[in-house]
Amino acid sequence: MSTITVSPPPAIAVHARSIPRDAHPISRKDISPNALRVLYRLREGGFGAFLVGGAVRDLLVGGHPKDFDVATDATPEQVKALFRNCRLIGRRFRLAHVVYGREIIEVATFRSNADDGSGDRETHEGGRLLRDNVYGTIEEDAIRRDFTANALYYAIEDFSVRDFVGGYEDVEARVLRLIGDPETRYREDPVRMLRAIRLAAKLDFTIEAGTADPIPALAPLLRESAPARLFEESLKMFLSGHAVASFERLEKHGLLPVLLPETAKALASNRSGALRRMLIEGLRSTDLRVANDEPVSPAFLFAVLLWPAYCRDLMQLQAQGVHAAEAQRRAADRVTLHQLNTVALPRRFSLPMQEIWLLQSRFSQRQRKRVFRLLSHPRFRAAFDFLQLRQFASPEHAEDIAFWKDVQTQPGEMVAAQLEAQAIEAAEGEAPRRRRRRRRPTNGGGATE
Numbered sequence: 001m002s003t004i005t006v007s008p009p010p011a012i013a014v015h016a017r018s019i020p021r022d023a024h025p026i027s028r029k030d031i032s033p034n035a036l037r038v039l040y041r042l043r044e045g046g047f048g049a050f051l052v053g054g055a056v057r058d059l060l061v062g063g064h065p066k067d068f069d070v071a072t073d074a075t076p077e078q079v080k081a082l083f084r085n086c087r088l089i090g091r092r093f094r095l096a097h098v099v100y101g102r103e104i105i106e107v108a109t110f111r112s113n114a115d116d117g118s119g120d121r122e123t124h125e126g127g128r129l130l131r132d133n134v135y136g137t138i139e140e141d142a143i144r145r146d147f148t149a150n151a152l153y154y155a156i157e158d159f160s161v162r163d164f165v166g167g168y169e170d171v172e173a174r175v176l177r178l179i180g181d182p183e184t185r186y187r188e189d190p191v192r193m194l195r196a197i198r199l200a201a202k203l204d205f206t207i208e209a210g211t212a213d214p215i216p217a218l219a220p221l222l223r224e225s226a227p228a229r230l231f232e233e234s235l236k237m238f239l240s241g242h243a244v245a246s247f248e249r250l251e252k253h254g255l256l257p258v259l260l261p262e263t264a265k266a267l268a269s270n271r272s273g274a275l276r277r278m279l280i281e282g283l284r285s286t287d288l289r290v291a292n293d294e295p296v297s298p299a300f301l302f303a304v305l306l307w308p309a310y311c312r313d314l315m316q317l318q319a320q321g322v323h324a325a326e327a328q329r330r331a332a333d334r335v336t337l338h339q340l341n342t343v344a345l346p347r348r349f350s351l352p353m354q355e356i357w358l359l360q361s362r363f364s365q366r367q368r369k370r371v372f373r374l375l376s377h378p379r380f381r382a383a384f385d386f387l388q389l390r391q392f393a394s395p396e397h398a399e400d401i402a403f404w405k406d407v408q409t410q411p412g413e414m415v416a417a418q419l420e421a422q423a424i425e426a427a428e429g430e431a432p433r434r435r436r437r438r439r440r441p442t443n444g445g446g447a448t449e
């Protein structure tokens with residue numbers, strides 16, 4: 001692949017503005033004590049020290065930042081000399097991590113995206129950034145960031161907020177706006193399109209028209225981004241408590257067919273809308289779990305996100321006459337494999353995801369041994385939660401849900417006795433057929449939803 005150096009994008013206007021302490025709401029008591037320690041120590045060392053990025057943005061809108069990043073004019077080596085608990089990471093662009101137990105404060109030296117002729121900044125022919133490792137001024141550091149709201153600096157020297165790109169007003173107006181020419185910025189790094197969606201969903205900001213408009217046409221560029229990075233970005237998007245809002249925005253801005261192509265196709269061809277309903281319910285319950293501090297798993301999330309694709313493949317295979325169990329296995333493999341092209345789901349998540357799908361066909365079984373085997377399956381709980389979600393797509397699962405709910409709350413002996421009684425009834429020929437119902441061959445795993 002040839003790399004060429006392209007001329008820098010049109011200069012971005014910088015208007016420096018300082019919002020004094022009494023004119024903004026950020027208070028030191030909302031900042032992590034360890035981040036404050038780092039800021040003060042840098043300042044005592046004679047360096048500029050600022051809280052930057054998502055933390056400043058979140059504090060301004062009254063949120064609770066999950067991490068606190070620091071920017072400084074000290075070089076990484078100078079930072080290291082100030083802290084015993086500091087390690088330098090990264091080869092091309094070195095960052096300092098100051099470690100306090102489980103909290104890490106990331107300290108980055110101001111950097112610039114400007115081409116200084118040293119060859120330290122190279123751009124791919126399409127305009128994509130390959131390297132990004134020139135130290136710079138605070139202004140340069142601000143304009144290389146993605147959105148104006150992400151380019152605000154909280155100065156420890158006077159507790160003011162420094163703004164170079166109009167980010168303060170944008171945060172006040174709850175607007176997400178790319179710094180510079182949007183198309184150029186998306187071409188440099190297509191993942192910024194997903195960040196726009198994710199941050200708008202998380203903060204309930206509107207995406208400014210100039211920033212939103214190019215997205216549908218540029219969406220295919222995301223296919224060139226590293227699948228592993230897209231996986232990380234997807235987790236942030238769907239496991240941070242704003243999954244429904246993110247999904248709806250992905251659809252609205254034409255990104256779904258690129259991020260989850262098989263799911264997008266399946267949803268488009270599912271005229272009843274049942275599959276979409278279920279998917280949204282799955283995301284809603286994920287959001288609820290996050291809000292309640294309950295654990296959420298990438299495997300369950302992707303089981304929800306890719307279920308429409310799985311159902312579609314399953315139906316196609318069964319229409320070709322493939323036997324139910326074999327069709328389920330093949331559909332699960334096919335969907336998993338396809339998805340790797342865009343969002344790379346690691347095997348430690350794709351295997352349990354497939355198990356959740358494949359266990360679905362076992363909820364209709366009532367033979368004693370099989371009931372106990374399913375109950376003790378390590379993935380039973382996830383698979384049962386998933387079965388409950390399927391109720392939103394089709395009411396036909398009500399009976400199975402009631403049975404398995406019952407069975408879980410009863411002690412083992414009672415379940416055994418109940419199943420035995422059912423078996424005797426059945427043997428006497430009096431049991432209603434539906435109790436021992438087998439799935440219709442066209443319906444293995446719920447493909448008709």
Ligand code: ATP
Pocket residue numbers: 052053054055066069144145146147150151189191192236
């Ligand atoms: P979150 O609250 O999810 O952490 P964030 O804005 O802090 O959101 P990070 O990924 O932690 O996101 O990035 C920290 C900062 O780095 C951002 O606020 C932004 O200034 C800058 N940044 C991150 N990703 C990019 C990007 N792709 N292009 C330009 N700047 C970026």
Ligand code: MG
Pocket residue numbers: 053054055067
């Ligand atoms: Mg962050």
